[in-house]
Amino acid sequence: DIHMTQSPSSLSASVGDRVTITCRASQTISIYLNWYQQKPGKAPKLLISTASSFQSGVPSRFSGSGSGTDFSLTISSLQPEDYATYYCQQSYIAPYTFGQGTKLEIK
């Protein structure tokens, strides 16, 4: 199985801050990396697919980059509604494993 490692596991930041979350795969996964946002008690929501492609309706302050084994999700200016847990997931080879999650909290 491909192991996905996110860092940090938790992060405190203020509204307006620029935040970056990283995800590393244990082997190359090309660009087959997705990012999801999960709020308490809700299902995850797809933000970005294939490393950098926005989903419809996702604010432009979210961006993704990377290829191979190293990827990042950046929020350019944190908004109150962005406080959530973020997960990366590889879709290169099944099982399509997730990272352990990054909890983004209010500072």
Place this chain on the structure above:
Amino acid sequence: QVQLQESGPGLVKPSETLSLNCTVSGVSVSNNSYYWTWIRQPPGKGLEWIGYVYYSGTTNYNPSLKSRVTISVDTSKNQFSLKLTSVTAADTAVYYCARFTGIITLSLDYWGQGTLVTVSS
């Protein structure tokens, strides 16, 4: 619009079989672009990919669960289902069904709301 809805017992006894259905609306499970997927999340923990079924019946399971899992599709009801045998407390989780788009985005783009299944006597 596309919607997925999980259904099934919220409480299962240890050693018994967990059975869940996912009813899909707004898209046919027979559409050859999609793989119908189950994911679970133990309370307070991260997401675990369980496996998927394709409209043809082809499946792919997480090796960690493969010996206990069956995912099947019923095109006549536009549903797919999950069976997990010999459950223990470690199988207590919120179970999500989701659509995996197998072209272009290769991602889980629609999710059900999730259903909590507790394994307890």
